[in-house]
Amino acid sequence: EAGVTQFPSHSVIEKGQTVTLRCDPISGHDNLYWYRRVMGKEIKFLLHFVKESKQDESGMPNNRFLAERTGGTYSTLKVQPAELEDSGVYFCASSVRGWEQFFGPGTRLTVL
Amino acid sequence: AQSVTQPDIHITVSEGASLELRCNYSYGATPYLFWYVQSPGQGLQLLLKYFSGDTLVQGIKGFEAEFKRSQSSFNLRKPSVHWSDAAEYFCAVGARVNDMRFGAGTRLTVKP
Numbered sequence: 001e002a003g004v005t006q007f008p009s010h011s012v013i014e015k016g017q018t019v020t021l022r023c024d025p026i027s028g029h030d031n032l033y034w035y036r037r038v039m040g041k042e043i044k045f046l047l048h049f050v051k052e053s054k055q056d057e058s059g060m061p062n063n064r065f066l067a068e069r070t071g072g073t074y075s076t077l078k079v080q081p082a083e084l085e086d087s088g089v090y091f092c093a094s095s096v097r098g099w100e101q102f103f104g105p106g107t108r109l110t111v112l
Numbered sequence: 113a114q115s116v117t118q119p120d121i122h123i124t125v126s127e128g129a130s131l132e133l134r135c136n137y138s139y140g141a142t143p144y145l146f147w148y149v150q151s152p153g154q155g156l157q158l159l160l161k162y163f164s165g166d167t168l169v170q171g172i173k174g175f176e177a178e179f180k181r182s183q184s185s186f187n188l189r190k191p192s193v194h195w196s197d198a199a200e201y202f203c204a205v206g207a208r209v210n211d212m213r214f215g216a217g218t219r220l221t222v223k224p
Contacts, residue, residue, distance in 0.1 A: 004155060035214075042116065043156075043202065043214035056210040091156065099144065099209055103155035 002026070004104035006092050012110045018080040021107045025074070025094030031055075032075050033101060034067060038088040046090075049075060061086075082111045114139050116205055118215035125193050126223045133188040133218050135203030143205040145186040146212075147177055151199040159201075162186065173197070198222045 005024045013019050025032045034046040046065070047057040051072035060067070064083070069075040079086050089108050093101040117136045125131055137143065144163050148156040160171025167179040177188045186203060200219045206212035 031209075040121075040216065042216045043204075045210060045212060048210050058210070093156075095209075099161070100158070101209075103148075103150075103157070105153055105155045 004092055004094050004102050006090075006104040006107050008107060009105065010108045010110075012112065013082055014112050015084055016081045018078065019082055019109060021077045021079075021090050021109070023075045023077070023092030023094075023104060025092070026102055029094035029096055029102070030072065031095040031097075031101075032069060033093040033095075034075070034077055035091040035093065036088050037091065037106075038085075043091065046077075079109075082109075084111050087111045114205075114211075114213055116203055116213045116215040118201075118203055118218050120218045121216070122219045122221065124221040124223060127195050128192050131188075131190045131193045131197070131220070133201050133203075133220070135186045135188065135215060137184050137186065137203075137205045137213075139184075139205055139207070139213075141207060142181065143207045145177075145179060146204040146206075147171065147175070147186075147188045148202045148204060148214075149173075149199045150202065150217075156202060159188070193220075193222055195222045195224065 007022045032049040035043050037043045045059040048055040049069045066078045089106040091106045093103045095101045115138045146161045147159040150156045160169045162169045162179045200217045202217050203215040
């Protein structure tokens with residue numbers, strides 16, 4: 001069984017540009033989460049989907065971040081326009097039930 | 113305020129030596145407690161979790177953790193470290209899945 005996959009693994013963009021991160025959860029997992037780890041800091045919750053619906057987006061930093069989950073399958077996280085402080089590693093996780101989350105390897109985003 | 117502290121940013125141990133990684137938390141009630149490991153290029157993998165009951169919890173890969181309510185701690189231990197244990201370890205706590213708080217991580221280096 002394939003695990004959670006994320007694309008790209010790395011992204012380097014300039015300030016003001018747009019970047020879209022993709023997450024493919026484990027098949028059959030209705031719950032999908034996005035987290036972010038800023039360099040050397042703790043991992044922080046961004047938002048939670050149940051199927052295609054946003055269950056909780058209280059961790060989203062601001063309105064430059066937009067997450068979608070088309071048809072309850074894969075999810076995208078768009079940052080537009082990107083700022084320097086958006087740099088970090090973005091993790092996606094999925095689960096059947098909330099607590100047993102399976103994490104992807106993360107996307108390392110660098111904003112120059 | 114809710115927080116998780118991993119006091120050691122980086123630990124180096126010799127292969128075969130014992131290991132203890134520290135985790136202290138501040139939370140309004142007794143939360144659920146977790147340890148995750150992230151090996152290079154991989155996603156976070158759940159090592160073990162504590163919900164209730166026996167305060168000594170056994171996990172995968174020979175790890176165990178002990179919950180000490182009086183000390184608000186949940187330290188991770190392994191009696192004999194293997195070179196493949198070199199990774200970054202994250203403690204996490206939460207009462208709700210969307211309220212999980214992660215520590216900043218402890219990077220483990222294993223000397224031959």
